Amino acid sequence: MNKIRRAFLVFLAVASFVVTALPVPAAAPHDDTADWYYPAWLGSSPYSPSFQVRDTENKYGRYTKQTKTITLKDLIKFHGHFCGGLVESAGALRIAFDRLFADGVIDRTDLRIVSNNSACGADVASYLTGARARFGSHAIDNALSESEFYVQQVSTGRTVHVKLNPAVYPKEVKTQMRKIESGRFEPYDIDRFQELQWAYAKRTVNKPLAESFIIRDVADFVWPGSTCKDLGVRKDNDYKSVPQHETSAR
Numbered sequence: 001m002n003k004i005r006r007a008f009l010v011f012l013a014v015a016s017f018v019v020t021a022l023p024v025p026a027a028a029p030h031d032d033t034a035d036w037y038y039p040a041w042l043g044s045s046p047y048s049p050s051f052q053v054r055d056t057e058n059k060y061g062r063y064t065k066q067t068k069t070i071t072l073k074d075l076i077k078f079h080g081h082f083c084g085g086l087v088e089s090a091g092a093l094r095i096a097f098d099r100l101f102a103d104g105v106i107d108r109t110d111l112r113i114v115s116n117n118s119a120c121g122a123d124v125a126s127y128l129t130g131a132r133a134r135f136g137s138h139a140i141d142n143a144l145s146e147s148e149f150y151v152q153q154v155s156t157g158r159t160v161h162v163k164l165n166p167a168v169y170p171k172e173v174k175t176q177m178r179k180i181e182s183g184r185f186e187p188y189d190i191d192r193f194q195e196l197q198w199a200y201a202k203r204t205v206n207k208p209l210a211e212s213f214i215i216r217d218v219a220d221f222v223w224p225g226s227t228c229k230d231l232g233v234r235k236d237n238d239y240k241s242v243p244q245h246e247t248s249a250r
């Protein structure tokens with residue numbers, strides 16, 4: 001076999017391997033750059049959680065082949081501000097998803113969640129799971145703490161309970177929160193509260209999340225009656241498993 005022919009066969013073998021080994025196209029790079037509402041350290045800290053999610057292609061669409069990445073920056077844009085509760089809740093749900101989704105991809109068509117009615121934690125719950133109070137898939141239970149959730153994979157019924165390890169919650173944040181909510185505070189106290197919350201968030205994303213949260217599987221979880229009345233039935237995920245038609249396969 002001459003050298004040119006051998007080189008050509010090696011090229012074909014390598015090309016064939018590369019093509020067959022190619023994964024589903026990766027998601028486009030996500031925007032995790034610093035901004036006025038998003039300090040650089042929050043995106044670059046070693047344990048800042050991010051989330052790879054799968055949804056459907058359209059209303060009545062099938063599952064997408066590709067995934068999307070949700071960052072803390074995306075959560076802040078949805079929620080409105082960067083707060084301790086947002087980072088804490090994102091960390092708790094990262095731990096829950098790691099337990100429920102072995103491949104690391106969160107199926108947002110297959111989740112429901114129970115949270116308390118916190119402005120911050122409940123927003124994170126809804127965004128990351130795709131669950132909605134108006135469809136009854138996001139139940140509110142104010143007996144739970146701000147970053148405490150029951151997360152259920154609907155197709156399997158597998159449910160996990162996750163909450164903050166009380167040992168890591170800084171007492172000064174709670175003290176400052178109570179002071180503000182009492183109505184007896186100075187303008188400085190608002191700034192001080194933010195400082196404390198951000199410092200707490202910074203500590204959270206600079207150590208393994210497993211050190212901050214407690215998770216357990218819950219057998220035979222009974223879905224609670226929601227305090228928010230259902231307003232309808234979600235229909236836009238019902239066709240996610242329809243097989244590809246041969247002429248539309250992509």
Ligand SMILES: [Zn+2]
Nearest residue numbers: 083085086120
């Ligand atoms: Zn908040």
